[in-house]
Amino acid sequence: MTCDNQVTGLFRNITAPAARLDVTEAGSRRTVEAVQTTTSTVAFAAYAGILGSSANRHFDGRVSGDSTGRFVILGDGKVEWGNGGAGGRDTNLYRSAANVLKTDDMLVTAVGPGVGNSATATTSVGTLVRKMEVFDASGASLDFVPIYSSIT
Incomplete structure (x- = not known):
């Protein structure tokens, strides 16, 4: 049995909610790396999460000592950012309707926002x-x- 097969066999039957996988990185390497070698016409994901609720988190990124996630991706697709402190996350970006990206906060761009629906006018x-x-x-x-x- 190769190392890859041993790892696959080791984790194949883990079931939630009792199971949890903790990975501790030692040194200056990547803690977890997914290398995708498939070149199929079918879309494959290096990571796929299936959540029980859209309020659950696909990702919760923190720095050691943080009380809340600095970068969170929720099951409904909303992305939230914060400083990791007790105030929680204070900035977001999400899909509010078909073809509409929205934030509840201020959006500042380095060179200015682009508008794709402009038209010449008199x-x-x-x-x-x-x-x-x-x-x-x-x-x-x-x-x-x-x-x-109106503008003509």
Whole structure:
């Protein structure tokens, strides 16, 4: 039996919730590495998690001493970030509807957000109906962008 077969046999019958696998890294190596060698036309995952609830976590990344996860991926696809402290995670990004990516927080980009649905327009504008505040990288307000009911 090869080493790979021994490992496969060792973990084949582990069942939850009583079982848990702890891996402790010694030295400057990767703690866990998944090397995928399959080149099939079928999509294979190096990691696949099946959760009992969308509120459960696929991943919870912490630094030694953290009381909460700094980087968490939830079963519903939401990704959350925080500082690892008692305040928990305070920033998120998630799918709120079909083709819609949303955050409940402020989004700051290094070079500015791109808009894929822009179109050329003339100076004939409709009624000003809303304004959108724009911030710089430090969170200071730059001003407002006008939003019109129509532009031709």
